Amino acid sequence: MPLLPATGADSIMVTLPIYMDSHATTRLDPRVLDAMLPYLGEHFGNASSRTHPFGWKAAEAVDAARHQVAELIGARSSEIVFTSGATESNNLAIKGVIAAHDARPCHLVTVVTEHHAVLDPCQRVEAEQGCAVTRLGVDSDGLIDPNELTAAITPHTALVSVMAANNEIGVRQPIAAIAEAARARGVPVHTDAAQAVGRVPIDVGALGVDLASVSAHKMHGPKGVGALYVRRSRRAKLVPIIDGGGHEYGLRSGTLNVPGIVGFGKAAALASVEMDATVRQIARLRDRLWEQLRSRLHGVQLNGSRTHRLPHNLNVSFAHVDGQALLTALDDVAVSSGSACASATDEPSYVVQALGATRERARASVRFGLSRETTEAEVDYVADKVARVVMRLRDLSPLADESTDAGCDPAVEEWLTGG
Amino acid sequence: MAERTAAAGGSASAERFREARHAGSMPAGAEDVGTGRAEAPRHGDVTRLQVRVDPGTGIIRDARFKAFGCSFAIASADLVADRVTGRALASALEVTADEVGAALELPAAKWYCAELAYDALRAAVADYETKRDAQIET
Structure with missing residues (x-):
């Protein structure tokens, strides 16, 4: 079976690939x-x-x-x-x-x-x-x-x-x-x-x-x-x-x-002129992305403060998923990961680890960077695609297999909290 | 996040990863199934590989993997599963880590992913042989 079978989400009207990596850089206006x-x-x-x-x-x-x-x-x-x-x-x-x-x-x-x-x-x-x-x-x-x-x-x-x-x-x-x-x-x-x-x-x-x-x-x-x-x-x-x-x-x-x-x-x-309007719009879309990911997936954790946060940033760890694998599967969505495999270093994100998180949680972290160009349709597409890729990768993971008790998953929570 | 040096992009391994066809599991307790598991403690990667062997001919009829790790680890496990399917158990270990790493064009830093898949295969073959030998003895 291919990693990600096509479903209805592909018919949402968005232009691919979607750029959601605005902490790296933004499009020249x-x-x-x-x-x-x-x-x-x-x-x-x-x-x-x-x-x-x-x-x-x-x-x-x-x-x-x-x-x-x-x-x-x-x-x-x-x-x-x-x-x-x-x-x-x-x-x-x-x-x-x-x-x-x-x-x-x-x-x-x-x-x-x-x-x-x-x-x-x-x-x-x-x-x-x-x-x-x-x-x-x-x-x-x-x-x-x-x-x-x-x-x-x-x-x-x-x-x-x-x-x-x-x-x-x-x-x-x-x-x-x-x-x-x-x-x-x-x-x-x-x-x-x-x-x-x-x-x-x-x-x-x-x-x-x-x-x-x-x-x-x-x-x-x-x-x-x-x-x-x-x-x-x-x-x-x-x-x-x-x-x-x-x-x-x-x-x-x-x-x-x-x-x-x-x-x-x-x-x-x-x-100077446009920030006030775009900040609210971007924050609303970012919250929408977070809510959609949370409602569709268990074992999802926000990295960093919910409130003392840039309106365009979402950084999430997905239990039992390697960030680099997720990025590679998301071939038409540009995001970043704290996985060591996605970086020049051999160590997963020092920033996420500084929060007291395990190396596993750090390597599972994915950074979404929205911008004033991000649309609601893009957010919906990304949320759907990420959710499906995460489920598929968990399906592939022997760890999820070994720790899951069909449905309820205390191991995932423990994994995320570093217990 | 530092720049990506080991990006999978449109490489052979990314292709293999996205089109992985041997993901899954078989009942580990079955007499004709050998199960192997290998870990890379430094990286936290885990690969499990299973082979189903025809007891009469000694041919590997099916191979399945589960892997936690980056796209390179998953691609390596899938390729190993693919290459041993249809082979005689006796020659399964001729599929080497180097062969897998080269076929997937793995970056040097990711070579361990191929070794991980190979280690899981070796363990799976050993597991099957142990079961088979135990049966012969009884």
């Missing part, structure tokens, strides 16, 4: 592309060429984009440093602050569930600059305890770096409380907001952070461009990691990616 095209063509000038109209045209466009990006996050234009993306922004924030911190000993605080673009720079400053690193754990919801953070801060702490929203489980950390605690001790705060900006309202002033990493392609902008927000008042001391022509207030040298920056600006402007 056609309006963004339109804004970019002239800067890939006739307006090819270098924004640093101050002496002729070609340069002026480029500089004008960059200024406008800087304003658009600043407006989206409640910053001033002069606080936006354009980079190649959130990974570079994270590197600049962490390495830049630690390099500027003359005093030793030196210490920084981060969280175990951070993206590798934060964890790896932290590891490097630890190994190469002798900066001690505290990696805070999270509770079963994926949240850190701000009290624990306060307790971790020492007189030597140079930086606190906590992500605004997690890339796997979509959990939103209490950044305002974290920043308040750190600021009370005079410690600057960085947040990797790549997954949050443009998808949910983020105001750097309200959050009280000093540094924030932003990415264009997570909000329907182009790849290869991002920004680091750098607070002007009581500015954190920051040393550039890329030296050269002194662009971007001397913090990031290199000829500006004008078309990319223009696209970033346009994507930010669209998000």
Whole structure:
């Protein structure tokens, strides 16, 4: 028997394949592309060429984009440093602050569930600059305890770096409380907001952070461009990691990616206007997907907090199913998995394991990333297909066989809770 | 989630996985059925393989598997089941893990999936032989 016999669901009107992996990237909005095209063509000038109209045209466009990006996050234009993306922004924030911190000993605080673009720079400053690193754990919801953070801060702490929203489980950390605690001790705060900006309202002033990493392609902008927000008042001391022509207030040298920056600006402007409406729509569809999966399958568990969560994220573990097998069977649906087999590492998702979950639950995790383009028909198609594939894979699993007592399945519950 | 290096995509193993034809089980207690189970503790994968042997001719008439693991583990078990069906029990173990891994174009990191399927087959053959020999003795 083929893995997945065709049924009625295939007749639902959707365009295949369906993209539900918006934490990886999002589709470039056609309006963004339109804004970019002239800067890939006739307006090819270098924004640093101050002496002729070609340069002026480029500089004008960059200024406008800087304003658009600043407006989206409640910053001033002069606080936006354009980079190649959130990974570079994270590197600049962490390495830049630690390099500027003359005093030793030196210490920084981060969280175990951070993206590798934060964890790896932290590891490097630890190994190469002798900066001690505290990696805070999270509770079963994926949240850190701000009290624990306060307790971790020492007189030597140079930086606190906590992500605004997690890339796997979509959990939103209490950044305002974290920043308040750190600021009370005079410690600057960085947040990797790549997954949050443009998808949910983020105001750097309200959050009280000093540094924030932003990415264009997570909000329907182009790849290869991002920004680091750098607070002007009581500015954190920051040393550039890329030296050269002194662009971007001397913090990031290199000829500006004008078309990319223009696209970033346009994507930010669209998000500023359209976010409120799309957030509710996306959350409703995400909840619909969750309800459908739960009603059709037993042994389904949500990874991460239900409430402190990005509206477009759903991360679910399906008992007795390997995530990579599920992804391979879902040949016309793009989602991601925490299974080691689906990644470059040999270990299933460290983020899901940080919740206190077993390796089995981590390898069974599947991440759905909706976007403003997701339709109800797509959600219904995905829910139906995932449910059928999960049932089929459980049918194939000797574990389900060995542990199931026809119908009622306490072993599955035990498996999921890590008992 | 890091980039996929071991993606199955449209590969031979993905094809085999999606079109798996030997999934299922047979009564383990039956006299003509041999059941084998193998685990890869480091990865948590489990493969069970069963063979039904014609006692007169010694030919494997049917082979069924159940597997918990990634698409590579499932594809490997299906291919092993496919290749031993119709073979004489005596030559069943000539279907090697290397042959399965090569046929499915498994990435090096997934070679253990083929070995897992082979280990399950070896256990299934041994189980059948034990049953058969016990019958002869009685």
